[in-house]
C-alpha cells in the first residue's frame with residue numbers, strides 16, 4: 001500500500017499541503033538535503049521514495065544499523081561517478097540517528113559539495129543525535145502522528161484497492177471496529193495496515209467486527225497520542241516526581257508512559273537531564289547511572305533495559321538534590337549575553353611565540369601546582385571587571401557539601417594572601 005504518488009500520501013499537510021514548501025519542491029522535481037523526523041509509520045521512508053521518484057534521481061539506501069564507513073565510501077564513489085553524467089543521487093539513510101560521528105563525517109563532504117542529496121529519516125530528535133556540521137546543512141521536517149481522519153482515508157483505500165489492497169475480499173468494516181482500529185494504531189499507518197490485515201483474517205462473512213479487531217490487536221488499546229499533550233503531561237509528572245524525591249510516583253508515571261506506547265529511551269534522556277538539572281554535584285553518580293541505564297537499554301534490549309531505566313529513576317528520585325550548577329550556568333550564560341566580550345587578562349594568555357611573550361602574554365602567570373595546596377592564593381581568573389562575580393553557590397547537600405567546604409577553604413586562603421592580584 002506504499003503510496004506511488006503524492007496524492008496517495010495522507011496527512012502531513014503542514015509540509016505537503018497545497019502550496020507548502022515540500023509539495024512545491026516535489027512537484028518541481030527538485031530536492032534539497034533534509035532530515036525527516038517523526039514517529040514510526042508516519043511516512044518518512046515513503047516520502048523519501050516519492051521525492052526520489054519525482055526528482056528522477058538514483059537512490060542509494062543505507063541503513064545506519066547495518067552499514068559502516070566502508071559502505072558509505074563505496075556509495076559515495078558511485079555517486080561521484082554518476083554526477084559526472086549529470087545523474088543525481090539521493091542518499092537515503094533510515095534511522096540516521098544510529099550513525100556515529102565517524103560514519104556521519106564520511107558522507108558530510110559529499111553532502112556539502114552537492115554530490116549527493118541526503119534524506120535522513122529518524123524517530124529521534126536530530127538536534128541531539130546528529131553532528132552540528134551535518135545539521136547545519138540539512139532542513140529538518142517534522143512529521144506528525146497521522147490523524148484519525150488521515151488514517152480513515154488510508155483504511156478506505158486499503159479496503160477498496162483491488163490491486164494492492166484487500167479490495168477483492170469485498171470486506172466491510174463495522175463502525176466500532178473502525179474506531180477501535182484507529183485508536184489502536186496510535187497514529188502509525190504501518191500498524192494500522194498490519195492490524196487491518198490481521199483483523200481481515202479473523203473476519204467471518206466478510207464483515208470485520210470489533211472483536212476481530214481486538215483479536216488482531218491482542219492488547220489493551222493505547223490511550224494517548226505520543227505527540228499529544230497527554231504524553232507531555234506524563235513526562236512532566238515523571239520529571240516532577242523525581243525532582244520531588246518520590247520514587248513510587250516516578251515509577252508509576254514511567255509505567256504509564258510505557259503502557260501508552262511511549263519510548264523508554266525518551267524517559268532515559270529526560271532522566272539524564274534531571275541528573276544534571278536537579279541533582280547536579282549533590283550526587284554526580286546520578287548522571288553516571290542514568291547514562292549506564294541508557295546504554296544498558298541499547299545493549300540488552302527493551303525487556304531488561306526498561307528495568308535499568310527504572311533503577312536509575314529510583315536512584316535519581318532518592319538522590320540528594322542540588323540545582324546550584326543549573327542556576328550558576330544559567331547566570332554565566334546570561335552574563336555573557338549581556339556583558340561586553342572582555343579581553344582575556346594577559347597573565348592567562350597563551351604565549352607560544354617569542355613575539356607574544358614580548359607583548360606580555362602569559363607574564364606573571366602563577367603555576368598553581370608550585371604553591372601550597374596547589375593553589376595560587378590571591379590570583380584572579382575572571383576579567384578584572386567581573387572579579388566580584390559569583391555564579392556557583394554550592395549548597396550543603398550530598399557530595400556538594402565537600403565542594404562547598406573546599407570553596408570556603410580556598411576563599412579563606414584568598415583572603416589571607418599577601419600576593420593579591422585583585
Ligand SMILES: Nc1ncnc2c1ncn2[C@@H]1O[C@H](COP(=O)(O)OP(=O)(O)OP(=O)(O)O)[C@@H](O)[C@H]1O
Nearest residue numbers: 001002008009010040041042043044045046189190
Ligand atoms: N502518510 C502516509 N500516507 C499513506 N501511507 C502511509 C503514510 N505513512 C505511512 N504509510 C503507509 O505505512 C507504511 C510504512 O510507512 P513508512 O515506511 O513510510 O513509515 P516510516 O515513517 O518510515 O516508519 P519507520 O520510522 O517505522 O521506518 C507505508 O508502506 C505506507 O503504506
